[in-house]
Amino acid sequence: MTHEAVWQHILEHIRRNITEVEFHTWFERIRPLGVQEGVLELAVPTSFALDWIRRHYAELIQEALGLLGAQAPRFELKVVPSTAVQEDIFHAAPPLDAPQPRLNPKYTFENFVVGPNNSMAHAAAVAVAESPGRAYNPLFIYGGVGLGKTHLMHAVGHSVAKRFPHLKVEYVSTETFTNELINAIREDRMSEFRERYRSVDLLLVDDIQFIAGKERTQEEFFHTFNALYEAHKQIILSSDRPPKDILTLEARLRSRFEWGLITDIQPPDLETRIAILKMNAEQRGLRIGEEVLEYIARQVTSNIRELEGALMRTVAYASLNGVELNRVVAAKALSEIFSPREVEVDPQEIVRKVAEHFALRPEDLVGGGRRKEVVLPRQVAMFLVRELTRSSLPEIGQLFGGRDHTTVLYAIQKVQELAESDREVQSLLRALKERLV
Numbered sequence: 266m267t268h269e270a271v272w273q274h275i276l277e278h279i280r281r282n283i284t285e286v287e288f289h290t291w292f293e294r295i296r297p298l299g300v301q302e303g304v305l306e307l308a309v310p311t312s313f314a315l316d317w318i319r320r321h322y323a324e325l326i327q328e329a330l331g332l333l334g335a336q337a338p339r340f341e342l343k344v345v346p347s348t349a350v351q352e353d354i355f356h357a358a359p360p361l362d363a364p365q366p367r368l369n370p371k372y373t374f375e376n377f378v379v380g381p382n383n384s385m386a387h388a389a390a391v392a393v394a395e396s397p398g399r400a401y402n403p404l405f406i407y408g409g410v411g412l413g414k415t416h417l418m419h420a421v422g423h424s425v426a427k428r429f430p431h432l433k434v435e436y437v438s439t440e441t442f443t444n445e446l447i448n449a450i451r452e453d454r455m456s457e458f459r460e461r462y463r464s465v466d467l468l469l470v471d472d473i474q475f476i477a478g479k480e481r482t483q484e485e486f487f488h489t490f491n492a493l494y495e496a497h498k499q500i501i502l503s504s505d506r507p508p509k510d511i512l513t514l515e516a517r518l519r520s521r522f523e524w525g526l527i528t529d530i531q532p533p534d535l536e537t538r539i540a541i542l543k544m545n546a547e548q549r550g551l552r553i554g555e556e557v558l559e560y561i562a563r564q565v566t567s568n569i570r571e572l573e574g575a576l577m578r579t580v581a582y583a584s585l586n587g588v589e590l591n592r593v594v595a596a597k598a599l600s601e602i603f604s605p606r607e608v609e610v611d612p613q614e615i616v617r618k619v620a621e622h623f624a625l626r627p628e629d630l631v632g633g634g635r636r637k638e639v640v641l642p643r644q645v646a647m648f649l650v651r652e653l654t655r656s657s658l659p660e661i662g663q664l665f666g667g668r669d670h671t672t673v674l675y676a677i678q679k680v681q682e683l684a685e686s687d688r689e690v691q692s693l694l695r696a697l698k699e700r701l702v
């Protein structure tokens with residue numbers, strides 16, 4: 266199974282470096298066969314393809330292998346005529362009688378790990394899936410990049426499609442909605458466009474923040490929204506921020522987005538990250554030790570897509586170099602993508618350590634209290650989270666009880682100033698950092 270992880274990584278690199286047409290023509294039919302003594306074996310469908318790939322893409326494949334940490338990057342091509350065409354999950358041929366919504370088959374409720382960071386959003390999604398159009402309408406899910414918003418939306422889509430096969434489910438990104446609208450206007454097909462979106466029973470719209478500033482799209486979406494809402498059809502929207510923070514959004518749309526339930530997804534804590542990695546490894550048939558999983562989970566704290574990428578990179582690295590996957594190997598595999606400041610630090614751990622140092626409880630630091638004894642420790646904790654993790658200012662604000670990013674910025678500047686003028690603060694920060702990294 267590990268050779269497939271290696272190949273997926275190589276494909277990602279190749280895809281970034283060639284055109285879609287080239288990728289589709291030459292790479293989608295290649296199948297990884299295995300890794301023998303550090304050599305990756307690949308099956309291609311014809312000898313013509315073998316020749317072409319060897320002549321035109323060998324360097325690119327070697328480069329990708331090198332980036333994965335292969336010491337002596339090598340691969341071998343073999344002709345295997347029966348190689349099936351790789352099925353593109355998003356464009357799998359729909360059955361003739363029922364067009365399937367554009368849903369990723371992997372994004373189901375069964376594959377979604379529930380933790381304290383997403384339990385509200387998950388519960389709301391389940392409720393909506395059980396009685397679409399009746400529970401919360403619209404359901405508005407917001408949260409940072411790669412935290413599972415799309416996954417949850419698709420999970421509702423799958424569940425509804427299974428429970429209520431007669432209902433029509435449509436998933437669309439705001440970008441696609443906008444492009445389709447532009448094309449419909451240009452080609453004089455507006456009534457077809459309207460019919461398409463107003464005839465669905467469950468409409469899932471991803472990244473709705475991108476509607477900001479697009480007047481015509483807002484206008485059209487407003488009417489789609491009203492038509493569906495009035496007919497008790499379910500609408501689910503995802504965004505990287507709550508409606509009130511989407512600037513240049515028409516007031517009438519904003520208020521509609523706020524009619525139902527607004528729920529957020531926060532970055533997962535360490536335990537949830539480990540559980541996600543565990544599930545991922547199991548699904549791919551990989552057996553990976555607890556300590557390796559924990560190590561990876563400590564590296565990537567605020568983006569689950571990156572967390573999964575780190576797991577696959579680690580597996581690929583071990584496989585290509587023919588070594589057993591342990592903590593040291595994982596550290597080597599990830600050392601190039603994570604600079605030292607990001608290594609090993611979990612924001613929650615910073616809060617715990619700082620609280621412990623000042624003989625406070627972690628809840629005191631993330632809570633709303635403004636007692637003098639907690640103000641400086643909280644500012645120090647915010648400063649360290651900024652220094653030692655990749656959390657953004659709004660993410661830090663959220664971690665510390667939903668504070669505004671300007672408060673976080675103020676805290677960081679304050680500690681910075683103190684550190685420059687006060688030796689005691691300097692040594693405090695040094696001591697805390699040593700205990701954390």
Ligand SMILES: Nc1ncnc2c1ncn2[C@@H]1O[C@H](COP(=O)(O)OP(=O)(O)OP(=O)(O)O)[C@@H](O)[C@H]1O
Pocket residue numbers: 372376377378379383408409410411412413414415416417505541569570573
């Ligand atoms: N709770 C979870 N359990 C299991 N996998 C998860 C979970 N949350 C996210 N993932 C996985 O993380 C990856 C990123 O998730 P997703 O694309 O849904 O994020 P997103 O919030 O929509 O990101 P973006 O802001 O980039 O659109 C996906 O592979 C998804 O399956």
